[in-house]
Amino acid sequence: MENAAEPQALDITARAQAIRAGSRAAVANALAELEATRTRPETRALVDALYPSPRQPGAVIGLTGPPGVGKSTLASKLVAAWRSAGRTVGVMAVDPSSRGSGGALLGDRTRIRPAADDDGVFVRSLAARGALGGLSPAAFEAMVVLRAAFDMVLVETVGVGQSETDIARVADVTVVAVQPGSGDTLQFIKSGLMESFELLVVTKSDLGAPARRAHKDLKVALSLLGRSDVEVVLASGTDGSGVEPLVAAIDAVRPAGQDAVRARAEQLTAFATAAATRLFGTLAIARVGGRRALQAKLAASAPAGPYDALARCEEWLT
């Protein structure tokens, strides 16, 4: 469509191959097409072609938390740690600043600066566009492209509440960042409203006592929730302390082997169900027996990728 390389002319397999080989231009083109007002058939085919067999299982890490908690600063350190371990990284910075006008100021990438000339990191900003749950409409599809191209994918979103569940839908591992001395997040976690996270990180550990206190409080809150298994890492994006343990903790909880396969299948089902609800309405879903039934149908049909899944939903629901 709109790029110098005339991607139209290239066939889907070649484009998928280029993306899997980490071609930055091919990745950028695919992401641009996903942001188009009308998604083209070849874009859909490309995403579905990229969907199976990711480079690494459990590679998509969601980092979420309230505004200003230190996500980007920490993300920058995580990226550096992964890079020095030889892993390539794709970052999706979801920016909430979108306006009624449709315009947005995407500045979050500023704090995530790879070393000069390092083409092993690819940072893309996405305007949240007011989508429910803080993720942009094509976030899932964009994630599919990035995880095909890079060893690790980091998705940063702002939020306390709704969006955590949303990010859990694209991430293999959801890390919730908590600000030392902020009752809010703590309260929130205690309330048990937020369930889908694999790790907690207390940011700004360089602040000392308040961070250690938050760490202790979180541990207590988790045990009340019956989730003592969840690790709470203390880290500072400023001085880099705690970053190595965080990397290790992430690797430890990343789903692997059959777990990963199952988790991915569930993820796809959840994505398609949510998208179908948005596209065809709850009434249509009720006609096929409700969400559960739709999910079961999806799981049984083993779709090839997100667009294939949506196409099936369309068939059943319209």
Added chain:
Amino acid sequence: MATRDRPWLMRTYSGHSSAAASNALYRENLSRGQTGLSVAFDLPTQTGYDADDPRSSGEVGKVGVPISHLGDMETLMADIPIERMNTSMTINATAPWLLALYIAVAEKRGVDPQLLRGTTQNDLVKEFLSRGTYMLPPAASLKLQTDVVAYTVEHLPKWNPVNICSYHLQEAGATPVLEVSYALANAMCLLDAAKARGDVPAEAFPRVVGRVSFFVNAGIRFVEELVKLRVMGSLWDRICRERYGVTDPKLRRFRYGVQVNSLGLTEPQPENNVYRIALEMLGVVLSKNARARAVQLPAWNEALGLPRPWDQQWSLRLQQIVAHETDLLDHGDLFDGSHEIARLETALTAEVDEQLAWIEAIGGVLAAVDSGAMKARLVEAGAARLSRIESGEQTVIGVNAFTESAPSPLAQSSDGGILTVDPAAEREQIERLDAFRQSRDDARVTATLAALRDAAVAGANIMPASIACAHAGVTTGEWGAVMRDVFGEYRAPTGVGAAVSQRARPAPEDAVDGLDKARAAVERATAAIGRRLKLVVGKPGLDGHSNGAEQIAVRARDAGIEVVYQGIRLTPHEIARCAEEESAHVVGLSILSGSHNVLVPAVMDALRARGLDRVVVIVGGIIPDGDRSQLESLGVSRVFTPSDFDLNRIVTEIAELGAAQWAE
């Protein structure tokens, strides 16, 4: 006339090309009766890079003198009696280093550093908020600032270690309230830190307070400005008394120098700027009780480019006429007892107190700098100013009113009416630097740099180690690299994301270029392209002038464009990379430092190297007319300069260019 006051210090801010050329300029000025020096450094020197660093490309010797090592500083001060000179250095992130070089020159000449008089600007907070030549994170910056304070109190008692600046805040759009409150909060932050260090003896602390001086701005609304300075003086007195317990009134005096407002000086009908400068000056000289200690004036060609010696002389003459021909200095204070002035003072004081309380409430200056909260208010104030000019609510003669003009003969001379620095200056400086590196004792350099690193890591005062480095022949870039390595680098928040948009002000009925029109153009472009128009605003090089980039970014967002803006000081490579990763349709570069002829081609090359040939490139900033065609021949689609003051029209054009290039 026995009672006639002594006039203020008259200064000219200067330096360019090389240490030798600047030395010649200074000696000429001194021979004509100038009493002090005001040194302008080039951007690599201000940001701690050597002339041959890739980041310095295009910037060496441009807007000031390059000082890479002791040899350069010796050349700069050659045949100038350093023990009798009052040298003011506009230097901040690298202030400890430039001061170390200055001290080393004195020591080499056998001059006792105790005699040295002058000023290092050494104010990093306003660098984060407006001026942009910072290096290290806020806390580390403050530590180095106070290193200079603690060192000079003991070893250079006549030195002014910091000059707290509100000047640059007004140049970024600050209102008087923001200017005063930010500057006072900044001064308190610095003094609190100096006190907390514990190495300044308590009995010396009032002297430290007394050495803090200010550098302010004065705009065209000169009554308001006069009131501002009276208020600043009384508030400073209050702070010195109440917060720091300074009993000696002499040490509580509000000492300030001034450069009058340049932001309001226009590119169209540039001769009008002479009147503006004269009126702006009234604000800082009329009231005897709030009169400036030192005054620097810009020149008529401010918005065109760098001033030539004759342009600076013309501005100096204005000061001399006011001081020596008028009766101003014969009288006492003209405003004491004025009800109107008192009323304005009370109102401003209340607003400033409110703003100071806000800064305190959000965690103090360092936190408010790092979170971008203070910066966001500045960007908002700047945006409000520009939309007032666009809507015509604020009149600017020659820009949005009375625009018909006969051609100005002033700008018609063969040099374009500005000073142009010979591009060979950069190569020559690099050659001198190479030769200097050959001549030094490498083992000594390594050893002193290691000692500097140790001092920095240990949290010791870095001044003694820096002076040793200076003597050993360490370069500015080497000193800067150690600091960056130990303390880390920093990017200040841009403030644009948090800046509240200027709600479309009611445009006059017949307005053709309102925000609505820009929005409509953006929607058309988005429809034609099939994807929302995306713009990367980039600032390549070391240039810190961010106003234009910020305002374009905010307005483009308000008109519906997806904008990526990452702040100042990016390499061409970083900008191209960002354009690639973000699939930008348009890249807009903003360059005001005069280095466009080097940086724009570099960005074009970097874009091409990534196969981004189709991306539309536009350039804005101080671009002399003579350079336009060259930029266009490189493939730049459009050049914008300060006379393009209508942001909605600029955004409309961006949308049209984007649509034309990217339509499906």
